[in-house]
Amino acid sequence: MQPSCNHCAYRAERPFCEMTPDATRAFDAIKVQSVVGKGALLFAEGSTSRGVYVLCEGRVKLSICSEGGKRLLLRVAAAGEVLGLGATLSGDPYEVSAEMLEPGQVAFVPREQLVAFLRDNPGICMDVVRRLSDDLHGAYDRVRSIGLSRARRARLQRVRSIAS
Amino acid sequence: MLSPYGLDIIESCLTCKMRADQIFCDLPDQALQSFEQIKYATAYPKGAILFVEGQAPRGIFVLCKGRVKLSICSTDGKTLILKIAEAGEVLGLSASVSGKPYELTAETIDPCQVNFVKREDFLRFLKEHSDACLRVAEQLSEKYNSACREIRSLGLSHSAAEKLAKLLLDWAVKNGEGAKQEPRIKLALTHEEIAQMIGTSRETVTRLFAEMKKRQIVQAKGSTLVIRNKTALKALATT
Numbered sequence: 001m002q003p004s005c006n007h008c009a010y011r012a013e014r015p016f017c018e019m020t021p022d023a024t025r026a027f028d029a030i031k032v033q034s035v036v037g038k039g040a041l042l043f044a045e046g047s048t049s050r051g052v053y054v055l056c057e058g059r060v061k062l063s064i065c066s067e068g069g070k071r072l073l074l075r076v077a078a079a080g081e082v083l084g085l086g087a088t089l090s091g092d093p094y095e096v097s098a099e100m101l102e103p104g105q106v107a108f109v110p111r112e113q114l115v116a117f118l119r120d121n122p123g124i125c126m127d128v129v130r131r132l133s134d135d136l137h138g139a140y141d142r143v144r145s146i147g148l149s150r151a152r153r154a155r156l157q158r159v160r161s162i163a164s
Numbered sequence: 165m166l167s168p169y170g171l172d173i174i175e176s177c178l179t180c181k182m183r184a185d186q187i188f189c190d191l192p193d194q195a196l197q198s199f200e201q202i203k204y205a206t207a208y209p210k211g212a213i214l215f216v217e218g219q220a221p222r223g224i225f226v227l228c229k230g231r232v233k234l235s236i237c238s239t240d241g242k243t244l245i246l247k248i249a250e251a252g253e254v255l256g257l258s259a260s261v262s263g264k265p266y267e268l269t270a271e272t273i274d275p276c277q278v279n280f281v282k283r284e285d286f287l288r289f290l291k292e293h294s295d296a297c298l299r300v301a302e303q304l305s306e307k308y309n310s311a312c313r314e315i316r317s318l319g320l321s322h323s324a325a326e327k328l329a330k331l332l333l334d335w336a337v338k339n340g341e342g343a344k345q346e347p348r349i350k351l352a353l354t355h356e357e358i359a360q361m362i363g364t365s366r367e368t369v370t371r372l373f374a375e376m377k378k379r380q381i382v383q384a385k386g387s388t389l390v391i392r393n394k395t396a397l398k399a400l401a402t403t
Contacts, residue, residue, distance in 0.1 A: 140311060
């Protein structure tokens with residue numbers, strides 16, 4: 001397990017993790033590092049948001065669910081991504097479920113600490129805003145592909161091609 | 165004073181009375197003063213297009229008054245309405261931040277007052293004011309949330325009836341009538357527009373409304389719709 005972000009080998013390649021030494025120290029102080037197994041649920045759709053998960057290692061399946069229990073896979077997140085950002089910042093329940101596809105490592109940051117951290121580090125706050133924008137773009141693309149292809153089969157094919 | 169389109173134009177954000185209620189606008193004084201310097205207050209008539217999907221981002225539009233229809237379009241010209249934005253929302257935000265083309269088309273459905281801020285000015289403003297930056301993050305999160313809801317309803321609903329029932333129940337809640345036995349909804353959209361909101365055809369929407377009226381689930385009184393049988397509508401929404 002990687003106790004401090006300072007010694008992380010991947011840091012330079014990951015936009016969120018590449019912070020100034022001061023910010024890294026502050027981030028180290030507020031994060032809770034943990035190792036998670038395959039199939040572990042980081043958070044479930046609809047549950048109260050507690051904070052964000054920075055994915056250090058492993059892949060995560062992001063999906064949404066209907067009331068009837070049908071599941072739609074949104075995308076697979078890779079290492080270096082920040083999960084649960086939207087819900088944490090707006091204070092709404094998590095909008096998706098995140099489940100580990102393989103054993104990995106995450107750094108959890110509780111909401112209050114994150115907001116204070118972002119307030120102190122405008123550069124990282126901008127990065128967060130950029131990330132949220134990208135997420136939103138991806139979601140709109142998805143709405144377009146699902147909502148505007150009328151034929152059920154075409155829709156199904158799209159869902160499958162993204163899933164595979 | 166004569167004002168365009170019968171709008172009462174709010175000249176300055178500093179004296180705006182609605183400020184406290186809006187997520188984005190409720191900024192600390194210092195940030196507000198510098199926002200005041202980079203914004204352009206403009207008025208648009210009904211039916212004006214603020215930006216078109218695919219255009220390079222020019223900047224953000226803060227909606228002060230009126231309502232704006234946000235829609236996306238497929239390559240063969242089909243339209244899907246994502247949302248009707250109301251006063252206090254910031255439009256074109258994610259495109260301006262990321263530099264990617266606008267992902268939606270925004271068209272006014274009432275006369276609107278809009279504060280426009282150029283992209284470069286806005287990005288500089290965000291860098292200088294971390295409070296504003298957090299507000300923007302919050303707005304983006306909310307938009308993301310509603311996009312996810314849209315994906316859920318479009319991707320996981322079986323029938324148009326289910327989607328229409330969900331939409332009506334959503335509107336009832338939004339109108340503050342969610343808890344009532346017989347909620348009332350003001351129908352501000354045409355059948356065509358409702359069809360575009362749930363990704364179906366105008367004919368289907370008209371047929372579904374007729375069926376619901378026949379089964380006494382809803383009743384139309386002018387442009388107001390009364391939900392007579394909430395249980396039946398809820399059952400339709402969860403099939």
